[in-house]
Amino acid sequence: MAQVQDIQIPDSATRAAKAVDDLADIEGDRMVLNMGPSHPATHGVLRIVLELDGEEITKADPDVGYLHRGDEKIAENMTYTQFIPYTDRLDYLAPLANNVAYALSVEKALGIHDKLPPRCQYIRVMCCELARISSHLLGLGAFAMDVGAVTVFLLVFTEREKIYNLAEAASGARFTTSYTRIGGLHRDIPPTWCDQVRAFIKECSHAIAEVEVLLTRNRIWVDRLRDMGHISKEMAIDYALSGPNLRGSGIDWDLRKNQPYLCYPDLEFDIPVGSTGDCYDRYLVRMEEMRQSLRILEQCANKIPGGAENKIKEPVNVADGKITLPSKDKVLSSMEELIHQFMLVTEGVNVPPGDTYFGHENPKGELGFYIHSKGGGVPHRMKIRSPSFINLSILGELMPGHMISDVPVILGSLDFVMGESDR
Amino acid sequence: MTLLEPASKLKAKFGDLISEPSEYRGETTVTVVNAQEIAVVCGFAKKQLGFNYLVDISSIDNYGSDPRWTVVYTLRNIVNGVEIRLKTDVSEEKSELPSVLGVWRTSNWHEREIYDMMGIRFTNHPDLRRILMWEGYPYFPLRKDFPLAGKPTELPGVAFTKPAPLEGGPFVTLPSGAGAINREPRVRTVEN
Numbered sequence: 001m002a003q004v005q006d007i008q009i010p011d012s013a014t015r016a017a018k019a020v021d022d023l024a025d026i027e028g029d030r031m032v033l034n035m036g037p038s039h040p041a042t043h044g045v046l047r048i049v050l051e052l053d054g055e056e057i058t059k060a061d062p063d064v065g066y067l068h069r070g071d072e073k074i075a076e077n078m079t080y081t082q083f084i085p086y087t088d089r090l091d092y093l094a095p096l097a098n099n100v101a102y103a104l105s106v107e108k109a110l111g112i113h114d115k116l117p118p119r120c121q122y123i124r125v126m127c128c129e130l131a132r133i134s135s136h137l138l139g140l141g142a143f144a145m146d147v148g149a150v151t152v153f154l155l156v157f158t159e160r161e162k163i164y165n166l167a168e169a170a171s172g173a174r175f176t177t178s179y180t181r182i183g184g185l186h187r188d189i190p191p192t193w194c195d196q197v198r199a200f201i202k203e204c205s206h207a208i209a210e211v212e213v214l215l216t217r218n219r220i221w222v223d224r225l226r227d228m229g230h231i232s233k234e235m236a237i238d239y240a241l242s243g244p245n246l247r248g249s250g251i252d253w254d255l256r257k258n259q260p261y262l263c264y265p266d267l268e269f270d271i272p273v274g275s276t277g278d279c280y281d282r283y284l285v286r287m288e289e290m291r292q293s294l295r296i297l298e299q300c301a302n303k304i305p306g307g308a309e310n311k312i313k314e315p316v317n318v319a320d321g322k323i324t325l326p327s328k329d330k331v332l333s334s335m336e337e338l339i340h341q342f343m344l345v346t347e348g349v350n351v352p353p354g355d356t357y358f359g360h361e362n363p364k365g366e367l368g369f370y371i372h373s374k375g376g377g378v379p380h381r382m383k384i385r386s387p388s389f390i391n392l393s394i395l396g397e398l399m400p401g402h403m404i405s406d407v408p409v410i411l412g413s414l415d416f417v418m419g420e421s422d423r
Numbered sequence: 424m425t426l427l428e429p430a431s432k433l434k435a436k437f438g439d440l441i442s443e444p445s446e447y448r449g450e451t452t453v454t455v456v457n458a459q460e461i462a463v464v465c466g467f468a469k470k471q472l473g474f475n476y477l478v479d480i481s482s483i484d485n486y487g488s489d490p491r492w493t494v495v496y497t498l499r500n501i502v503n504g505v506e507i508r509l510k511t512d513v514s515e516e517k518s519e520l521p522s523v524l525g526v527w528r529t530s531n532w533h534e535r536e537i538y539d540m541m542g543i544r545f546t547n548h549p550d551l552r553r554i555l556m557w558e559g560y561p562y563f564p565l566r567k568d569f570p571l572a573g574k575p576t577e578l579p580g581v582a583f584t585k586p587a588p589l590e591g592g593p594f595v596t597l598p599s600g601a602g603a604i605n606r607e608p609r610v611r612t613v614e615n
Contacts, residue, residue, distance in 0.1 A: 065555035072540075073564060077571050077611045078593045108448055237475050237501055240529035251501065258504050348595070354447045355508065357497050359478065370481045370495065378595055378611070383481035383495075393532040422555060 030058060033404070037066045041146045041408035044418030048395065052404060060399035062392055067422040075382040079348025080106045080182055083382075088176040090386065091420040093138050094131035094363045095177045096167060100124045101360030103180035104261060105369035108358040109351045112183060112318055113261065118305040119314040120184050121263040126197065126300045127170070127179060128262075128361075129293040133204065134163040135363030136244075136286045136415075143283070143412030144215060147224055152211055159207045162200050169193055182349050183324040184317030194301040194308035201294050201301075208290055216287070225280035229398055229410040232277060239394040242387045243365030244285045245414055249277035255361040266303070269296050279413035286415070323349055348377020357385075364388055364415060384423055388416035427451055429472050429500075429507050436467060455511040458494070458520040462547075464509065465496065465523045474498035474507065477523070480533035482541045486567035491515040492543050496523070513543060522548040540565035557582045571611070 036047035045066035051059035071090070075083045087102040088095035103124075107113035116124075141156035164174040170189050171179035179186050215221045231241070236249035246253055254271045256264045272288035274281030306314030317324040321340035330337040351373040359368035365387025372381040391414050398410060430444035430453050441464070442454035455464050468474040478497040485491055492513040499506045513520050522545035523530045534545045535554040542563035545551060553560060559578045562569055571593075572586040595611055 065553075065557070068555040070564060073569075073571060077595070079595055082593065111448060238528045240477050240527065253501055346595075355452060355495070355510075356448050356450060357479070357506075357508070366478070368479060368497075370479060370497065372481075372483050372495075381481070381483045383479065385479040385497075389532065389536075390529060393529060397528075 035407065037063075041411055043142055043411065043416065046392070046411075046416070046418055046421075048399075048407070050399070050404065050407070055403050055405070057399050057402050057404060057407070060396055062395045064389065064392060064418070065422050067418045069423065071423040072382055072384060075379055077378070079377040080351065080379065081344075081348060084180065085176060085178045088178055089419055090384065090423065091135065091362060091364055091367070091388070091417045092175070093417055094135040095175065096127040096171075096179055097131035097135075097360070097362045098367065099177060099180040100128050100262075101358075101362060101367045102369060103182055104360060105356070105358040105371060106182050106349070106351065109354070109356040109371045109373055110182070110323065110349065111352075112320075112323065113358070116184070116262070116318060117315045118263065119188075119310070120316045120318075122300050122304045123170075123185060123189055123316065124180065125262050125264065125267070126297055126304075127167075129296045129300075130163050130166060130197075132293045132363040133290050134160050136290050139363075139412075139415035140211065140283070140286060143409075143415070144211075144221075146408035146412050147221065149214065149218070149221065152214055155207055155211055155214075159204050162203065166193070166196055166200060169196065181317070181324060183320065184315075188310060188316050191309040194304065197297055197301050201298055205291070205294055208287065208294075212287060215283070222280065224406075224409055225283060225413070226278060227276075228279045228406055229402070229413055230276065230278045231394065231398065235394070235397070236277065239397075240390050241365070241394065242390065243362065244282055244289060245365065245391050247272065248274035248282035248285045248413075250274050250281075255359055255366060259359070261358075261360070263300075267296050267299050269293075279409055282413045282415075350375065350377060351379070359385070362387060364417060364420065365391060367420075386420045386423060388418070388421035389423075392416055392421055429468070429474070429505060432472060433464065433468065433507075436471075437464060440464070450506065450508060452508040452510060455509055458511040458513045458517075461494075461496075461509070461511050462521040462523050462526065465498075465526045468498055468507070468509075469526050473500045473502060474505075475527075476501040477527040477529050477533075478506070480523075480530060480537060482537045482543060482565075484541060484565065484567045489514065492518065492541065494520060494537065494543065518542060519544045519546055521546050524548055539563070542566065560584075 031052045033050045033052055035050055036042040037045040047063040049061040050057050071086055074086060084099060087098040090098045104113050137156040137160050141153040144152035167177050168174045170193060171177040171186060231249045233249050233251055236246050236251060250273055252271060252273050257271055269292045272285045274285050306312055325344055326337035326340055331341045353373055353375045355372050357368055357370045359366045367387055368385035370383040371379050374380045427444050430451050433453060434441045440456050440460055444451050444453045455461055476499040478499050481495040483493040485493060490512040494511050494513060496509040522534055532554060534548055537543050538551050539553040539555055540563060561576055562574055572589045573584055575585050577583040
């Protein structure tokens with residue numbers, strides 16, 4: 001005869017009390033969780049060691065360097081021109097902007113960065129703004145995907161594909177563009193390029209509007225982003241954040257306006273600024289920056305000196321044989337040009353001794369190159385001030401107090417690229 | 424000259440500690456003679472002169488001359504956009520200077536990076552670990568006497584490095600008055 005056993009079903013109040021008792025035993029235990037370096041939300045190879053109390057983060061220690069290639073060491077061992085392809089691989093979502101930033105830095109060391117031919121300036125500005133849109137689109141797509149909105153990712157990739165086509169038409173390469181040269185550009189834009197840009201502006205503004213409809217008033221999106229990862233003005237300055245992360249915190253600082261370079265003073269555009277400095281503000285700032293970039297592109301396409309086809313042969317390179325390569329037909333027929341060509345290729349551009357720093361408003365923030373020259377075609381020291389590296393340094397202070405499920409939101413809103421952070 | 428104004432204010436406050444300001448390509452540079460005072464100078468620059476934004480800290484290896492290290496601070500006043508560069512020399516025997524972490528918190532990672540790459544230590548830094556290279560890496564790769572190809576290292580079970588197959592390059596011609604044979608493109612070494 002089997003024994004009958006009573007099944008005990010405690011009432012809900014007892015069950016709740018028991019659950020609290022069980023939790024009391026584990027209270028005080030901190031769990032260390034390793035996130036990354038290979039994790040979809042870390043956008044590359046960022047590793048964060050999180051210390052958790054339940055689901056709440058009590059300590060975060062970001063660990064960078066998994067993509068360190070020694071770019072600064074490499075730069076010391078080659079001529080200024082030879083380093084241009086390496087800049088493609090810094091912020092690999094916006095190689096055109098990196099090319100421009102680097103070229104302007106070396107040109108500042110040469111003292112010619114404000115004497116560039118106007119057509120070159122306009123083309124460079126268009127490249128920068130295309131890169132800005134491309135970078136913001138991908139940053140936004142990946143951000144939205146981490147928060148659960150996969151559609152945005154597909155939308156933005158369609159637009160980025162068009163930017164790649166434009167980059168290919170201009171520079172010959174889709175991804176590793178290396179478009180600029182010291183003192184100018186690798187080549188002029190093709191005659192149909194401005195029309196292609198105009199078509200892109202139209203399509204892209206539609207896409208941005210569509211993304212806006214999907215996200216800006218989306219209840220889930222707003223709930224997850226608002227009051228999350230709050231960075232105050234003081235903190236943003238103290239940590240030297242730059243780009244949309246700085247402006248998201250309400251600081252009106254944009255190098256295109258505050259330390260104007262290229263033809264930016266001739267163009268009309270506004271600098272969007274956030275008010276509270278949370279993830280939602282940073283998202284809004286990026287959305288508006290893309291629209292402003294489209295505005296700049298439109299103006300450039302209309303105002304570009306020489307027009308789209310450049311029938312009057314406006315130069316795109318500075319007319320100095322000691323800085324830019326002479327045209328091939330002259331090299332083959334004239335002694336002086338032959339010597340210039342030979343010296344430039346073997347020795348590089350001769351940068352006079354001295355220290356210069358040039359900061360460029362890249363999509364991710366202020367990308368700066370500090371060049372310490374002792375003369376000759378090779379820098380003695382070149383320091384790359386990478387915005388992603390500095391923007392990431394705030395994580396240790398920003399993360400504690402948030403839930404672990406908010407980590408992808410904060411990382412996505414900071415929009416970093418490890419290729420640039422680790423150099 | 425408005426560009427030189429902050430530099431002359433620094434000079435007025437600290438006297439001989441600050442060198443005469445120099446201007447090049449629209450940028451002002453002053454040298455802080457004693458590296459041990461850098462945190463005091465930076466603190467004054469932030470509080471009294473409004474340089475609230477530390478753009479960058481960089482380091483230079485003056486291989487073969489003394490003092491060997493130069494640490495370079497780029498400061499900015501984010502309200503009016505004025506910039507100044509502070510340079511200070513550190514000798515190889517000492518290889519140490521005070522941290523400016525108490526002035527700008529952004530200097531945390533910059534100082535860790537300089538320690539990692541050049542081996543210059545920052546006193547009072549609470550967390551001076553390697554940042555880009557792995558913990559336990561024995562060399563300082565940005566020093567001029569560290570070869571471009573790298574050196575073999577191994578930390579069993581953790582990480583390893585091998586020299587890169589450079590095939591002798593990259594080749595660069597260095598400007599000099601020497602004849603064509605001596606000027607032809609050659610590998611860059613510490614000596615040239």
